[in-house]
Amino acid sequence: MKYFSTRGGDQKLSFEETVLAGLAPNGGLYIPETIPSLPADWRTKWSSYSFIDLSVAILSLYISSEEISHDELRSLVEKSYKTFRHPEVTPLKKLNDKMFVLELFHGPTFAFKDVALQLLGNLFEFFLLRRNAKKAAGEKPEKLTVVGATSGDTGSAAIYGLRNKANISIFILHPKGRVSPIQEAQMTTVTDANVHNVAVKGTFDDCQDIVKTLFADREFNSTHRLGAVNSINWARILAQTVYYFLSFFQIQSQLPVGTNIDDIVIQYVVPTGNFGDILAGYYAKKMGLPMGKLAVATNANDILARFWKNGKYEKVDSTPVEAAGPTAPVDGSSDGKQATDASGVKETLSPAMDILISSNFERLLWYLAYETVSGTTDEKHTAACKTLDGWMSKMKNDGRVEVPVSALEAAHKDFVAERISDQVTLETIRSFFDGEPSYVADPHTAVGLAAARIIAPQNSLNVRQIVLSTAHPAKFSEAVSRALEGSSHFNFERDVLPEEFHGLLQKEKRVIEVERPEVDLVKAVIEEVAGRDEAKVATAGSV
Ligand SMILES: *Cc1c(COP(=O)(O)O)cnc(C)c1O
Numbered sequence: 001m002k003y004f005s006t007r008g009g010d011q012k013l014s015f016e017e018t019v020l021a022g023l024a025p026n027g028g029l030y031i032p033e034t035i036p037s038l039p040a041d042w043r044t045k046w047s048s049y050s051f052i053d054l055s056v057a058i059l060s061l062y063i064s065s066e067e068i069s070h071d072e073l074r075s076l077v078e079k080s081y082k083t084f085r086h087p088e089v090t091p092l093k094k095l096n097d098k099m100f101v102l103e104l105f106h107g108p109t110f111a112f113k114d115v116a117l118q119l120l121g122n123l124f125e126f127f128l129l130r131r132n133a134k135k136a137a138g139e140k141p142e143k144l145t146v147v148g149a150t151s152g153d154t155g156s157a158a159i160y161g162l163r164n165k166a167n168i169s170i171f172i173l174h175p176k177g178r179v180s181p182i183q184e185a186q187m188t189t190v191t192d193a194n195v196h197n198v199a200v201k202g203t204f205d206d207c208q209d210i211v212k213t214l215f216a217d218r219e220f221n222s223t224h225r226l227g228a229v230n231s232i233n234w235a236r237i238l239a240q241t242v243y244y245f246l247s248f249f250q251i252q253s254q255l256p257v258g259t260n261i262d263d264i265v266i267q268y269v270v271p272t273g274n275f276g277d278i279l280a281g282y283y284a285k286k287m288g289l290p291m292g293k294l295a296v297a298t299n300a301n302d303i304l305a306r307f308w309k310n311g312k313y314e315k316v317d318s319t320p321v322e323a324a325g326p327t328a329p330v331d332g333s334s335d336g337k338q339a340t341d342a343s344g345v346k347e348t349l350s351p352a353m354d355i356l357i358s359s360n361f362e363r364l365l366w367y368l369a370y371e372t373v374s375g376t377t378d379e380k381h382t383a384a385c386k387t388l389d390g391w392m393s394k395m396k397n398d399g400r401v402e403v404p405v406s407a408l409e410a411a412h413k414d415f416v417a418e419r420i421s422d423q424v425t426l427e428t429i430r431s432f433f434d435g436e437p438s439y440v441a442d443p444h445t446a447v448g449l450a451a452a453r454i455i456a457p458q459n460s461l462n463v464r465q466i467v468l469s470t471a472h473p474a475k476f477s478e479a480v481s482r483a484l485e486g487s488s489h490f491n492f493e494r495d496v497l498p499e500e501f502h503g504l505l506q507k508e509k510r511v512i513e514v515e516r517p518e519v520d521l522v523k524a525v526i527e528e529v530a531g532r533d534e535a536k537v538a539t540a541g542s543v
Helices: 014-020 051-062 069-082 112-131 155-161 179-186 204-216 217-226 234-254 276-287 304-309 360-371 377-398 407-415 421-434 443-456 474-486 519-540
Strands: 003-004 028-030 092-096 099-103 144-149 168-175 197-199 265-271 292-299 310-313 400-402 415-419 462-471 512-514
Touching: 003 014, 003 377, 014 112, 014 234, 051 069, 069 112, 092 234, 092 443, 112 155, 112 168, 112 234, 144 155, 144 204, 144 292, 144 519, 155 168, 155 179, 155 197, 168 179, 168 204, 168 519, 179 197, 179 474, 197 204, 197 519, 204 217, 204 519, 217 377, 217 519, 234 265, 234 276, 234 462, 265 276, 265 443, 276 292, 292 304, 292 443, 304 310, 304 407, 304 415, 360 377, 360 407, 377 400, 377 443, 407 415, 415 443, 421 443, 421 474, 443 462, 443 474, 512 519
Parallel strands: 099 462, 144 168, 168 197, 197 512, 265 292, 265 462, 292 415
Antiparallel strands: 003 028, 092 099, 310 400
């Protein structure tokens, strides 16, 4: 299997090259040449598979065994998911006869990003070790310096994915004092030598600007071989396809006696930000996993919900207010007074979904473009890249692009979309807590649950909804406590706080402070630490 850029060019990459590159040089995202179909006996053969067995089976459809042998792949996958606390890795819980939650937060940092980042870290390490083993004595080993910025909710998943990995250093910038204490502790209590938390006196935007400037600095970038682990990395999408398959079999085993899986339709409802999680579901669907339309659930940062209403992919809603009928929030709420940051992102109670544009959406747009062109497969490929490239440059220049009706129709075949306000998010947390069984959802999961409820009446009777639960409620304690503060039954420590978080705030921390949000100060930190690491390697080498 080879990979190519959504924006075209003759470049065909191996899986290894795709994973190490992240973004294509022409700005595109890598997608597989073809979407593989499932083996004929998948339903019987895979039905008793564990998460790990399924990972191996699915990943090997996308990775040639000449690149990673079957045994190597299995050991990478085993290593990646033994860090999960639940034996099923991603358990499925029944909320009522029609609705289930697929809990993706049983990894080391209690958030769904662990599913992908645990594997990505091991893949990076595997590839670097293999490359370095081929080097002659005295030749410089290949190394990777991963740099990223976080507002708190996702930095720890990257840190846990890369901690203690050979030939990799990781620097995660966060705005000092502006990250919740639990989230700050989750990052800074990781004291492995290759993990460097950088607390910058400034805002999240400052941190992000610094990271962007570092990547754009060619000399610095090539000296330190900067790498990113952002959500456009193909390996992350691939890792996430697995739980769609697992949950198909989980639901099959939970159906009442006499109900056949062939008589029901599964609808996945996915709290969405950068469109990575739900895109994995789209690949699962195209591979042949039976399912109904995938449901995109967004918060007030609703560029995707608006796209499915009018076919316009635009940063700022251009629909005139009086004509806003179909694009108005479905719950009738208004976000008129909602705080926005400098870039125009709205601050919501589900911060991991606070985005202006969805980076992985480009991959879906490619497939939509593909469906609107004609010719042989090869001609369609080339034409789709050209169309997509045109759309993305419009987006870059004008902040908006409108796709043709045929592309929007193609999008409607596989998806529905809903937007959920903060107010409804809080009400939803409350109502599921009061439900039977009582369930405490984090605010991201609650966006999914709320969307599922809105969509349910349009579904036929045989539909079962699976809402993807993307974070443990203890990670977003403020929103959960705010939703449930009026409830006399609710006790945060007893009902939500996992054992692993007890005493976390008192643990040993390691953090480098940067006094002003200046690129040169951060560069100096990276250079000093990298210098120290080099010196260590040199001493080790000379012994
Ligand atoms: C990243 C994240 C999401 C959004 O996932 P995408 O793949 O970016 O759509 C939702 N919830 C939580 C808790 C997340 O961390």
